[in-house]
Amino acid sequence: MTHSTRTFIVTGAGGVGKTTISAATAIRLAGPDCRTVVMTVDPARRLADALDLHSLSNDPTPVPGVTGLWASTLDASASWEGVVHRYSDPEVAERLLQNHYFRAIADRFPAAQAFAATETMSMMIESGNWDAIVVDTPPSAGGLDFFLAPSRTADLVGGRLLHWLTGAQLPGRRFLYRFTGRPLLKIADTVLGGALLEDVAEFLIDLRTMHDRLSARAAIIQQHQQRATTVVVTTADPAPVAEVLRFFEELTEVSIAPAAVLLNRALPVEWADAARNPIRGIPDPEVRAVLKANLVRWGGEARRQATSMEGIAQRYGVPLLTVPWISEPPTAVESLTWMLDGVEGLDTLI
Amino acid sequence: MTIPEELAVLETREAIAHIDATRQVMIAGVVANRVLEPLDVSDAAIADTPDGPPRAAGMLHNGLAEAQMIWLEALPNDPRLPFLFGFHTPVEVAERLAEICESFA
Numbered sequence: 001m002t003h004s005t006r007t008f009i010v011t012g013a014g015g016v017g018k019t020t021i022s023a024a025t026a027i028r029l030a031g032p033d034c035r036t037v038v039m040t041v042d043p044a045r046r047l048a049d050a051l052d053l054h055s056l057s058n059d060p061t062p063v064p065g066v067t068g069l070w071a072s073t074l075d076a077s078a079s080w081e082g083v084v085h086r087y088s089d090p091e092v093a094e095r096l097l098q099n100h101y102f103r104a105i106a107d108r109f110p111a112a113q114a115f116a117a118t119e120t121m122s123m124m125i126e127s128g129n130w131d132a133i134v135v136d137t138p139p140s141a142g143g144l145d146f147f148l149a150p151s152r153t154a155d156l157v158g159g160r161l162l163h164w165l166t167g168a169q170l171p172g173r174r175f176l177y178r179f180t181g182r183p184l185l186k187i188a189d190t191v192l193g194g195a196l197l198e199d200v201a202e203f204l205i206d207l208r209t210m211h212d213r214l215s216a217r218a219a220i221i222q223q224h225q226q227r228a229t230t231v232v233v234t235t236a237d238p239a240p241v242a243e244v245l246r247f248f249e250e251l252t253e254v255s256i257a258p259a260a261v262l263l264n265r266a267l268p269v270e271w272a273d274a275a276r277n278p279i280r281g282i283p284d285p286e287v288r289a290v291l292k293a294n295l296v297r298w299g300g301e302a303r304r305q306a307t308s309m310e311g312i313a314q315r316y317g318v319p320l321l322t323v324p325w326i327s328e329p330p331t332a333v334e335s336l337t338w339m340l341d342g343v344e345g346l347d348t349l350i
Numbered sequence: 351m352t353i354p355e356e357l358a359v360l361e362t363r364e365a366i367a368h369i370d371a372t373r374q375v376m377i378a379g380v381v382a383n384r385v386l387e388p389l390d391v392s393d394a395a396i397a398d399t400p401d402g403p404p405r406a407a408g409m410l411h412n413g414l415a416e417a418q419m420i421w422l423e424a425l426p427n428d429p430r431l432p433f434l435f436g437f438h439t440p441v442e443v444a445e446r447l448a449e450i451c452e453s454f455a
Contacts, residue, residue, distance in 0.1 A: 015357055238439070274402070279404050281399070282404070286390075287399065290391045294404070294408055295403055295408075297435035325410060326413075327410055327416070
C-alpha cells in the first residue's frame with residue numbers, strides 16, 4: 001500500500017557524505033519486516049562500491065549480506081524515455097525520442113536527471129512494494145534541483161516561452177511551417193532554412209502535447225516529496241553551511257520543510273575545552289607536547305564547527321544530528337552498519 | 351584544485367583525462383588543498399597514552415593523514431596546501447593561502 005511506504009530523502013551539497021549517510025540509513029532500516037530500497041541518482045558508483053554491488057541499474061538489486069535491502073541507481077537517459085512514453089501518445093513519444101533537440105535537452109537540461117529521479121522515487125512509492133525508500137539526491141544546486149525539478153519541468157514543457165512560440169492554443173502540425181506563423185519562427189526560417197524549422201516546430205508541438213499529463217504528474221510527485229522525511233546533510237565548512245541556509249530558504253517555494261540537519265564529520269565539542277587544560281598522564285614530554293599542540297588545533301576546529309552550526313537548527317526549528325568525524329569513510333556493509341550507532345535523535349527520525 | 355579525498359580525487363582525475371583528450375587547455379598543475387602532515391609521534395606511541403581528547407585527536411589526525419596519502423599518490427606531485435586550522439572565514443583562509451602561495455614563487 002502506498003500509504004505504508006516511508007520515504008527518506010537525503011540531500012545537501014556535494015562531498016558532505018550524502019551517499020554514505022543514505023547507505024547507512026538504509027542498512028539501519030532494512031530487515032525481514034522492512035523491505036527497503038536505497039536509490040542514488042549520483043552518476044558516480046560510490047554507493048555500489050559501498051554496498052558491494054558493481055552493476056547497479058534502474059531495477060533494484062538485492063544487497064548481499066543485508067536482509068531486506070535493495071539498491072538501485074538511475075540512468076537519466078533511460079528514465080527520460082520512460083517519462084516520455086508515459087506522458088505522450090505512442091507516436092508522439094517515438095517522434096520526441098528520435099528528435100535531436102529532445103535528446104539534447106534530456107542530456108543537458110539541469111533538472112532532467114532530477115525529474116527522472118523524482119519520477120522513479122514516486123513510482124517506487126506507488127508500487128506498494130517497499131516499506132522504506134531512501135533517496136540519495138544529486139549534488140547539483142546543493143540538492144535543490146531534486147525538489148524543484150517537478151515544477152521546473154512542468155514549467156519547461158508548458159512554460160510561457162513554449163506557449164509564446166507555439167501560440168495560446170495548440171496549433172495544427174503544419175501551422176508553424178507557414179510564414180504566417182510566429183514572427184520568431186518566420187525569422188528563423190529565413191536565416192536557417194525550412195528543414196531545420198520543421199524539426200524545431202515538430203519538437204515544440206510534440207512537447208506541448210505532453211504538457212497536461214506531465215504537469216498533473218509533477219503535482220503528484222510534489223505531494224510525495226512533501227510527505228517524505230527530508231534530511232539535509234552538511235559539514236561545518238562555510239560552503240556546505242551556506243547551501244543549508246539556501247536550502248531552507250528556497251524549499252519554502254515548494255512547501256517542503258526538512259525534518260533535520262545532519263552534521264557529518266563532527267568533532268566532540270569537549271575538545272575545545274580540553275585544549276585549554278594541561279595534559280596529564282603522558283610521561284614522555286615530547287609526546288605530550290605534540291599531542292597538546294595537536295589538541296589545540298583540533299579543539300579550535302571543534303569550536304569553529306560549533307560556531308558555524310550555532311543557530312541553524314534553532315533558526316529553522318529542526319533537530320541537529322551529529323555524526324562523528326572518522327579517519328576513513330566507511331566503504332563496506334560492515335562499517336556502514338555501525339557508523340550511525342549513537343547518533344542521537346536519528347532513531348526518532350527514521 | 352582538489353582535496354585528498356576519494357570523491358574529489360576521482361573527479362579530478364576524470365577532469366584531467368577529459369581536458370587532456372580535448373587538447374584545448376594545458377593543465378599547469380594540480381594543487382591539493384587541506385593536506386595534513388602526520389604528527390611527529392607514531393601511532394603506537396599515541397595508542398599507549400590514556401583515553402581522552404589528546405589521544406583521540408592524535409589518532410584522528412594521523413588516521414586522516416594516512417587516508418589522505420592514498421589519494422595524494424593518485425595525483426601529480428604538484429604544490430600542496432596545508433589544512434588551515436583555526437581559520438573561520440573565507441577571507442581569513444584566502445589571506446593565509448595567499449601567503450603560502452607566495453612562498454612557492
